[in-house]
Amino acid sequence: MTTPTTRQAAVTVRVFTQRFSSTPRGARLARRLALHQLDRWGIPYGSEVSDAVGLLVAELAANAVTHGRVPGRDFELALTYTPGARLRIDVSDTRGERRPASVATGPLDAGGRGLLLVDALASRWSVLDRVPVGKTVRAEIDLGP
Numbered sequence: 001m002t003t004p005t006t007r008q009a010a011v012t013v014r015v016f017t018q019r020f021s022s023t024p025r026g027a028r029l030a031r032r033l034a035l036h037q038l039d040r041w042g043i044p045y046g047s048e049v050s051d052a053v054g055l056l057v058a059e060l061a062a063n064a065v066t067h068g069r070v071p072g073r074d075f076e077l078a079l080t081y082t083p084g085a086r087l088r089i090d091v092s093d094t095r096g097e098r099r100p101a102s103v104a105t106g107p108l109d110a111g112g113r114g115l116l117l118v119d120a121l122a123s124r125w126s127v128l129d130r131v132p133v134g135k136t137v138r139a140e141i142d143l144g145p
Helices: 022-039 048-067 113-121
Strands: 014-020 075-082 086-093 124-129 135-142
Touching: 014 022, 022 048, 022 075, 048 075, 048 086, 048 113, 048 135, 113 135
Parallel strands: none
Antiparallel strands: 014 075, 075 086, 086 135, 124 135
């Protein structure tokens, strides 16, 4: 007796990776190219997902440029898109010792307000070690039901 096989649809995972100069101009370019790439993948400009990703990339790139900058070193943006399931945003810099502490909890906190935005828009986010040096801040948006 043979076991019937069921065919599963192939899942195509799309990836975009680019390095940018650790400057405000590099952060703006990262946001613009991320939105352009999403549009090419079928997530149109102005959609809810596109707007959320634009804000997440803008905040994470600004943090990389402001707090993770090492002169002469770039930061990296990576987008990983699994249609119907998830979109992952990774922003990496070479300053591993400066990690996001936490989300601001009070009106007089000196920092962490941008992380409130990340916390509100992302399904989940975390800070990972980057090999050989640095850190990666990862934010994920669930797209499925």
